[in-house]
Amino acid sequence: MLSITNLHVAINGKEVLKGIDLTIDRGETVILFGPNGSGKTTLLYTIMGIGNYEVTEGSIVFNDHDITSMPAYERARLGIGMSMQRPPSIHGLTTRGLVQMCAADRDIDIDKLARKVNLEDFLDRDINLGFSGGEIKRSEILQLMAQHPELVLFDEPESGVDVENMALVGKMARELLEENLHPDQRHTMKELKHERRTSGLIITHTGHILDYITADRGHVLYNGVLCCADNPKRILEHLARYGYRECIRCLS
Numbered sequence: 094m095l096s097i098t099n100l101h102v103a104i105n106g107k108e109v110l111k112g113i114d115l116t117i118d119r120g121e122t123v124i125l126f127g128p129n130g131s132g133k134t135t136l137l138y139t140i141m142g143i144g145n146y147e148v149t150e151g152s153i154v155f156n157d158h159d160i161t162s163m164p165a166y167e168r169a170r171l172g173i174g175m176s177m178q179r180p181p182s183i184h185g186l187t188t189r190g191l192v193q194m195c196a197a198d199r200d201i202d203i204d205k206l207a208r209k210v211n212l213e214d215f216l217d218r219d220i221n222l223g224f225s226g227g228e229i230k231r232s233e234i235l236q237l238m239a240q241h242p243e244l245v246l247f248d249e250p251e252s253g254v255d256v257e258n259m260a261l262v263g264k265m266a267r268e269l270l271e272e273n274l275h276p277d278q279r280h281t282m283k284e285l286k287h288e289r290r291t292s293g294l295i296i297t298h299t300g301h302i303l304d305y306i307t308a309d310r311g312h313v314l315y316n317g318v319l320c321c322a323d324n325p326k327r328i329l330e331h332l333a334r335y336g337y338r339e340c341i342r343c344l345s
């Protein structure tokens with residue numbers, strides 16, 4: 094699905110990512126922790142191909158396509174989608190218009206999808222213009238539901254979201270990632286996991302998203318370097334107790 098090898102990324106000549114190796118298999122969800130400024134957003138934007146990020150070394154391969162230098166719209170067409178932490182407002186582009194663009198030639202019922210995230214009254218408003226934090230996140234989810242990507246990149250889904258909105262965002266994120274496949278009498282969890290085609294890479298500081306989705310693995314990104322891989326809840330407990338100082342010891 095996604096294979097990142099020795100990825101070095103610079104912004105305005107400053108190296109921010111310093112040799113990232115990361116593989117995400119089909120149906121797998123990976124959580125990314127890390128202190129402010131460690132390069133998490135840079136990694137997600139570089140995978141999506143947006144912004145002024147220069148790949149100076151290494152490669153990103155998605156479903157056997159080398160996407161390292163591909164424009165963002167081609168990556169989206171291949172099946173990568175992203176929910177940004179602070180997406181821009183766009184004058185003159187309605188939410189409905191953007192959601193329709195996300196769907197490309199898929200046949201979707203925009204009004205029905207919007208009702209799922211309580212955004213039916215926002216469809217004819219300019220995208221994100223005057224939206225609250227929770228409304229922005231719900232609109233990001235709506236776009237992802239329309240796009241139906243194979244790899245979902247979430248940059249801090251909890252940011253700016255109140256408890257009630259978090260429950261809705263978490264539920265919809267689970268629906269996107271787990272594709273409404275629930276264990277029943279005929280199918281075990283293991284069998285269903287095998288059927289899943291959607292993968293996720295999620296940045297979180299608080300870990301609240303882990304109350305809603307099942308993550309397979311967590312990593313810590315520290316100063317542009319991935320420094321550990323473990324059960325995400327265990328990493329979170331460790332960070333709550335010791336902060337990031339153990340990462341410095343780990344890397345030294």
Ligand SMILES: Nc1ncnc2c1ncn2[C@@H]1O[C@H](COP(=O)(O)OP(=O)(O)OP(=O)(O)O)[C@@H](O)[C@H]1O
Binds near residue numbers: 133
């Ligand atoms: N356009 C830019 N110009 C210069 N430096 C930048 C730019 N964008 C990001 N950086 C720098 O790159 C580093 C990594 O930023 P990034 O946003 O990837 O960190 P992060 O781990 O996502 O942080 P946070 O948890 O605070 O969101 C920071 O030092 C940041 O100031």
